Amino acid sequence: MSTIYEQIGGEPAMSAAVELFYRKVLSDEVIARFFEGVDMERQMGKQKAFLTMVTGGPNNYTGRNMRDAHAHLVKTGLSDVHFDHVVKHLGDTLLELGVPAELVAQVGAAAESMRADVLDR
Amino acid sequence: MSTTPRLRYEGREIPIEEGETALSACARAGIVIPSSCLSGACQSCLVRARSGEIPAAAQVGLGPAKKALGCLLACLCRPTGALELEALDASSEYKATIAAVERLAPTIVRVRLRMDDEMSYRPGQFVTLLRADGLARAYSIASLPSEATIELHVREVRGGQMSGWLADPARVGEAVRLRGPAGECFFTSEALSRPLVMVGVGTGLAPLWGIVRDALAQGHAGPITLLHGARVIEDLYLRGPLTALARAHPGLDLRLCALHGEGDAEVTIGEIDALAKSTVAAMPGRASARAFVCGDPAMVARLKKGLFLAGLSLREIVGDAFVEGPRPAAAL
Ligand SMILES: Cc1cc2nc3c(=O)[nH]c(=O)nc-3n(C[C@H](O)[C@H](O)[C@H](O)COP(=O)(O)OP(=O)(O)OC[C@H]3O[C@@H](n4cnc5c(N)ncnc54)[C@H](O)[C@@H]3O)c2cc1C
Ligand code: HEM
Numbered sequence: 001m002s003t004i005y006e007q008i009g010g011e012p013a014m015s016a017a018v019e020l021f022y023r024k025v026l027s028d029e030v031i032a033r034f035f036e037g038v039d040m041e042r043q044m045g046k047q048k049a050f051l052t053m054v055t056g057g058p059n060n061y062t063g064r065n066m067r068d069a070h071a072h073l074v075k076t077g078l079s080d081v082h083f084d085h086v087v088k089h090l091g092d093t094l095l096e097l098g099v100p101a102e103l104v105a106q107v108g109a110a111a112e113s114m115r116a117d118v119l120d121r
Numbered sequence: 122m123s124t125t126p127r128l129r130y131e132g133r134e135i136p137i138e139e140g141e142t143a144l145s146a147c148a149r150a151g152i153v154i155p156s157s158c159l160s161g162a163c164q165s166c167l168v169r170a171r172s173g174e175i176p177a178a179a180q181v182g183l184g185p186a187k188k189a190l191g192c193l194l195a196c197l198c199r200p201t202g203a204l205e206l207e208a209l210d211a212s213s214e215y216k217a218t219i220a221a222v223e224r225l226a227p228t229i230v231r232v233r234l235r236m237d238d239e240m241s242y243r244p245g246q247f248v249t250l251l252r253a254d255g256l257a258r259a260y261s262i263a264s265l266p267s268e269a270t271i272e273l274h275v276r277e278v279r280g281g282q283m284s285g286w287l288a289d290p291a292r293v294g295e296a297v298r299l300r301g302p303a304g305e306c307f308f309t310s311e312a313l314s315r316p317l318v319m320v321g322v323g324t325g326l327a328p329l330w331g332i333v334r335d336a337l338a339q340g341h342a343g344p345i346t347l348l349h350g351a352r353v354i355e356d357l358y359l360r361g362p363l364t365a366l367a368r369a370h371p372g373l374d375l376r377l378c379a380l381h382g383e384g385d386a387e388v389t390i391g392e393i394d395a396l397a398k399s400t401v402a403a404m405p406g407r408a409s410a411r412a413f414v415c416g417d418p419a420m421v422a423r424l425k426k427g428l429f430l431a432g433l434s435l436r437e438i439v440g441d442a443f444v445e446g447p448r449p450a451a452a453l
Contacts, residue, residue: 044435
């Protein structure tokens with residue numbers, strides 16, 4: 001069975017999604033502070049890792065696990081509210097790119113499954 | 122798998138510790154490789170590998186030609202195994218003579234270099250300028266290849282070794298060497314009708330002065346927005362020539378901006394990133410625009426973010442941060 005990543009359109013679709021998604025995230029005052037001071041190009045690579053991960057794309061992510069990657073953010077107040085915003089931007093991005101609603105829902109569920117790890121609970 | 126690092130430079134065994142850069146190990150061994158920014162931006166410390174595995178991080182930002190030659194940046198090179206390096210030979214350097222030093226603003230000079238060796242370049246790229254004693258600093262090229270001399274715009278940094286030296290008119294006639302040219306900050310003609318956005322902070326205007334004239338000479342037809350920002354109005358050091366260029370080219374929209382001073386019809390008082398963001402947000406066709414952003418590293422980072430949020434694609438935002446020293450440890 002093909003992954004959501006493939007159904008969405010693979011790497012080229014992901015590259016388009018990442019800019020759209022990242023622009024939404026940085027423009028959102030509720031969560032923007034978490035991304036301050038992070039180098040843009042590098043952060044872009046991480047956003048791509050994020051999107052690839054939640055859509056079941058090729059798993060070449062070799063970075064830290066989700067708990068460790070966000071632990072320092074939890075210390076500065078990362079909580080459910082912020083998580084919800086990120087998940088909403090994720091869904092909006094995919095819908096804007098014409099991804100069918102049922103696939104978007106599956107991606108949302110995949111993201112949801114990482115909530116406890118990201119929020120270090 | 123990483124093994125113990127081992128380093129040779131010009132055939133000599135150099136003691137190196139795990140995690141140490143080749144530049145630092147050589148310095149401890151008494152070998153001075155020219156260097157400046159210590160963060161991979163200025164390419165002053167370019168060397169070549171004779172053999173061994175080159176860490177990927179040591180080639181970040183190098184073009185394919187340099188990579189193919191085995192060139193690498195010593196300041197970012199932390200060997201993970203045996204690595205043998207050599208200095209770039211003299212054939213990769215160009216001799217030049219300082220032909221003119223001209224003051225453009227209280228702390229800014231224009232330096233013209235006459236090339237004794239022929240060097241091909243694209244306006245907007247940068248060169249590493251080496252003094253006879255080996256002091257090396259990067260400067261962007263403001264001239265066009267059709268001109269007789271290479272033009273640099275140098276801001277005199279307080280206590281600055283190279284900029285202070287260059288700003289002295291007594292330097293005319295001195296011999297220097299150039300390495301490079303390097304960098305991706307130049308005009309390319311594959312999309313002549315897309316909008317171009319150029320933002321220069323301080324002497325960050327130098328590459329843009331080359332790029333904008335190059336684009337016009339190559340028949341760029343799309344709108345060009347050029348913003349120059351400075352601390353004070355007197356530091357808008359090319360105001361006259363820029364205004365004349367804009368008058369001659371209706372497609373060129375010129376915006377000048379200073380942090381301090383009395384504004385007028387041409388000069389806005391305020392932060393250049395705010396001006397850039399609002400200008401671009403109102404620009405039709407911005408999603409396909411290409412942007413060039415140069416100057417102070419912190420402002421370049423803010424400008425890139427601002428232009429991205431205003432709708433430009435991050436891939437289309439190029440430029441050089443004039444890094445003057447080791448970058449503060451960036452968030453990982
Ligand atoms: C790719 C690239 C392109 C560049 N292009 C240009 C150009 O076109 N024009 C130009 O003028 N410069 C340019 N630079 C910067 C240039 O390479 C030198 O760093 C600069 O001229 C200062 O060198 P210096 O030897 O005079 O100062 P140094 O002797 O290296 O520094 C003197 C002292 O001043 C401090 N210092 C330097 N700058 C600052 C600052 N901004 N704020 C606070 N302290 C500071 C240093 O830490 C040091 O203590 C470029 C840099 C790069 C990486
Ligand atoms: C399903 C939810 C999420 C996933 C799958 C996810 C995934 C990732 C990944 C893969 C990285 C890169 C880690 C590394 O290699 O260092 C990362 C980093 C990061 N994430 Fe998330 N993330 C999620 C939620 C969030 C939320 C809700 C926020 C904040 C609002 C957030 C903010 C960040 C920041 C700021 C970084 C960079 C950290 C740094 O480099 O200092 N993430 N994330």
